Structure formats: structure tokens, C-alpha cells
Amino acid sequence: MRVAVAGFGGVGRRLARLLLERGGSHGLSLAAAIDSRGHAVFDSRGCVEEALSAPRGGLAGVSCGAPGSGPGVLRGLGYDALVLTTASSPGTGEPGLGYARAALEDGKVVVAADKPPVALLLLEHGGPPPGLFYKATVMAGTPLIDLLRVGLAGRRVLRVVGVLNGTSNYILNLLMEGVPLEEAVEAAVRLGIAEPDPSADLRGVDLALKASIVAQTLGCPVGPGDVVVGGTVYDAAGWAPGLRGAGAALRYTARVDVAGCRAEIGLTLHGAGSRLYSLPGSLNAAVIGLEDSTIYLEGPGAGLGVTAATLLSDLVLSRRAGGKPPYFPAGL
Known part of the structure; x- marks a missing residue:
């Protein structure tokens, strides 16, 4: 499963490290990352390391990077799962909501730590839509959401x-x-x-x-x-x-x-x-x-390490049954 990360700050970078270290054993690889100014399509480990050393908002300047961000960039990334570590507006849910909608509409998995887009997506769909994993949004290092859903x-x-x-x-x-x-x-x-x-x-x-x-x-x-x-x-x-x-x-x-x-x-x-x-x-x-x-x-x-590890956990879960959540309907 090829993973793209939208929001390449502290949590996004910590997740990128985890994917480099452990992703292979779970069938996961880091395909791309997007920040507020640009994006990078990773064609080598060296380019990932370069991106991890770049300043915030600096993906456009790495050797495998280019200017341009936003949901439209997703179409050219060749990914299977999108991880949202964006910092979205509580009122509008953007920019994360646009990324999540585009990915879900394209049949991709969305794994989120960004709370505003998740709260609004749940409202739009009358509960968790297929393909959305979000336990990192509440008690990030403790699986409350999985307990409630599973x-x-x-x-x-x-x-x-x-x-x-x-x-x-x-x-x-x-x-x-x-x-x-x-x-x-x-x-x-x-x-x-x-x-x-x-x-x-x-x-x-x-x-x-x-x-x-x-x-x-x-x-x-x-x-x-x-x-x-x-x-x-x-x-x-x-x-x-x-x-x-x-x-x-x-x-x-x-x-x-x-x-x-x-x-x-x-x-x-x-x-x-x-x-x-x-x-x-x-x-x-x-x-x-x-x-x-x-x-x-x-x-x-909270915390960079536990949040990134929880995102990795959701990515592993998302690979079950063709990417469909192994969850019962939300209504109890």
C-alpha cells in the first residue's frame, strides 16, 4: 500500500520515519508528501531523507519536489492511502476536508489525525464513511475510538x-x-x-x-x-x-x-x-x-510519537478486507 501524507510537520515527519523503519513489514511504503507550498513524490530513500531535513513548507525545494499543493495534486501521486496530519480550521475543516473528500471520492483510504475534517465528514455521511480511519483524533495514543467501534x-x-x-x-x-x-x-x-x-x-x-x-x-x-x-x-x-x-x-x-x-x-x-x-x-x-x-x-x-504510531496502526488496519474498515455500523 502506497501512502501519501498531507501535512508534513512534526507528526507527518515522525510517521514518515516509522514507515521507513517498519512499513515494509506491514506492506506499507511512503509514496509522497504534501505541505502548504509544494509536494514531493518519493522515488528513493535519499529523497525521503532530504524531505525530512527540509524546513517546514520546503518540499517544493527538494530534488524530488515540485510547487503546488491542494486536493488537485493528489491525482498525480499514485497512492492508495492518504494520511491527514494537516492543521485545519475548526470552522471550515480546510485544508484537510478537501483532501479527504477527494481521496474518498477516488476510492482511497483516509487515515486522519486532523480533527475538524473528521468531525465534518462524519456529519456529512451520517457516521463513518467506508475507508475513513480516525482513532488518532481522540486520545491519540489510546484506542478509545477502536474500543467504541470494534x-x-x-x-x-x-x-x-x-x-x-x-x-x-x-x-x-x-x-x-x-x-x-x-x-x-x-x-x-x-x-x-x-x-x-x-x-x-x-x-x-x-x-x-x-x-x-x-x-x-x-x-x-x-x-x-x-x-x-x-x-x-x-x-x-x-x-x-x-x-x-x-x-x-x-x-x-x-x-x-x-x-x-x-x-x-x-x-x-x-x-x-x-x-x-x-x-x-x-x-x-x-x-x-x-x-x-x-x-x-x-x-x-497527545505527542508526536504516540500520534504517529496510532496513524501507523490505522494504516495496518486499513489493509484488511481490501481497505474497508473492519468495523460494525456506528449506531449502537
């Missing part, structure tokens, strides 16, 4: 409550220790946990997208704009300090209620008996309520 086949999911944004969890943990918000944000950026501008995480834009994706995976047509926002991390700056001493923890959570097809995000307090009470650093966690039991899932939700 592991719980035939089970009735009532609700999902989760801490699904590592940046906000890391910052809230520092706030509860008495660290001022500005210093907490600076620490998160310095460690690479947060983007240089983490406002999308702190205002709930990222969390609302994830809540929408989880809801739609479970058969509820909840778009990102339908998610109820009940507060932001900024609201916690004044009252988070001291909560630990009072035996409480503050989390920025998403809640999806399947029966009512409702999704909401907001700040929630958790006592020592809650599964979400002890969640250090930037860890993610989800509590899945079933009609007869509860499942707790915890693990990394």
Missing part, C-alpha cells in the same frame, strides 16, 4: 465521560498546585505539551471537536457547533488553587449522552472516589458507561 460491538453504550485534552489537564494540575495560569501555560509550551498558542485547547475548541467525534462514532449526529460549552480553562484560574487540599480535583471534561444524543464540555469537580480524580500530567482518560457495566480507559492523548 471492542464494544453489540454492546449498548449509554454515555462517555472523558478528559480528552492533555494540554488542559496538564495546566489544570498546575493550577491546583497554586501555579499562576500564565506560568502554567509557559511550562506546557516549553515542554511541548501545548502549542505556542494554546487558546484552542483552553477555550474548549479542541475538546468540543473530540466530543463531536465520539458522539458521531456512537450514532449521534452532533456537529462541533452542537456541543454545549459550559466553561473554559480560563475560568478556573481564580478558584483551582487549594482544591487538592480540600480533597477535590478539577477536570475539563467532555460528556456524551447517547440516549439524548447530547454532547457537552465543561469544568467538573471530582472527589477522591472518582476515576478522574487522580490523572497526573497530560494523561487522558474516559469512563464508558454501558447498560450493565463501566469501562475505564487511561493513557496518552
Whole structure:
């Protein structure tokens, strides 16, 4: 299977390395990459290494590169699967949405880490369309989406409550220790946990997208704009300090209620008996309520390495049954 990568930043490059190291054992090869200014069709390992050393947006300048990007470029790439590591607008889903539509319409597999186009594609198709794999969009290093789509086949999911944004969890943990918000944000950026501008995480834009994706995976047509926002991390700056001493923890959570097809995000307090009470650093966690039991899932939700590895996992899955997802219908 020949793989093209749209979005050749940190995650895209980490995936390219994984494909060079492990792709052959899974029948995968890196065919091409696209960035914001150009593209490269890889005809040798040397050209891949050259692209990996190029600056961001520099694919057009490598020996196997050329100017031009956008969905129209896909037609000449000779690929079987498209990986989306683009950074798309939460409002329009572009540029990732255009790439994904073009690839799916051409019968290709799409493996995505980019949340806005996935949330909008799910809404357009009334659930996951054939050929779309997207577990890297939510709890990137922990297979929540696969659990909901595969592991719980035939089970009735009532609700999902989760801490699904590592940046906000890391910052809230520092706030509860008495660290001022500005210093907490600076620490998160310095460690690479947060983007240089983490406002999308702190205002709930990222969390609302994830809540929408989880809801739609479970058969509820909840778009990102339908998610109820009940507060932001900024609201916690004044009252988070001291909560630990009072035996409480503050989390920025998403809640999806399947029966009512409702999704909401907001700040929630958790006592020592809650599964979400002890969640250090930037860890993610989800509590899945079933009609007869509860499942707790915890693990990394972000990071270049775990996201790239999860994309590789979806590529391996996509090769089963001629590229059709080995999943049951989303509606439970």
C-alpha cells in the first residue's frame, strides 16, 4: 500500500520515519508528501531523507519536489492511502476536508489525525464513511475510538465521560498546585505539551471537536457547533488553587449522552472516589458507561510519537478486507 501524507510537520515527519523503519513489514511504503507550498513524490530513500531535513513548507525545494499543493495534486501521486496530519480550521475543516473528500471520492483510504475534517465528514455521511480511519483524533495514543467501534460491538453504550485534552489537564494540575495560569501555560509550551498558542485547547475548541467525534462514532449526529460549552480553562484560574487540599480535583471534561444524543464540555469537580480524580500530567482518560457495566480507559492523548504510531496502526488496519474498515455500523 502506497501512502501519501498531507501535512508534513512534526507528526507527518515522525510517521514518515516509522514507515521507513517498519512499513515494509506491514506492506506499507511512503509514496509522497504534501505541505502548504509544494509536494514531493518519493522515488528513493535519499529523497525521503532530504524531505525530512527540509524546513517546514520546503518540499517544493527538494530534488524530488515540485510547487503546488491542494486536493488537485493528489491525482498525480499514485497512492492508495492518504494520511491527514494537516492543521485545519475548526470552522471550515480546510485544508484537510478537501483532501479527504477527494481521496474518498477516488476510492482511497483516509487515515486522519486532523480533527475538524473528521468531525465534518462524519456529519456529512451520517457516521463513518467506508475507508475513513480516525482513532488518532481522540486520545491519540489510546484506542478509545477502536474500543467504541470494534471492542464494544453489540454492546449498548449509554454515555462517555472523558478528559480528552492533555494540554488542559496538564495546566489544570498546575493550577491546583497554586501555579499562576500564565506560568502554567509557559511550562506546557516549553515542554511541548501545548502549542505556542494554546487558546484552542483552553477555550474548549479542541475538546468540543473530540466530543463531536465520539458522539458521531456512537450514532449521534452532533456537529462541533452542537456541543454545549459550559466553561473554559480560563475560568478556573481564580478558584483551582487549594482544591487538592480540600480533597477535590478539577477536570475539563467532555460528556456524551447517547440516549439524548447530547454532547457537552465543561469544568467538573471530582472527589477522591472518582476515576478522574487522580490523572497526573497530560494523561487522558474516559469512563464508558454501558447498560450493565463501566469501562475505564487511561493513557496518552497527545505527542508526536504516540500520534504517529496510532496513524501507523490505522494504516495496518486499513489493509484488511481490501481497505474497508473492519468495523460494525456506528449506531449502537
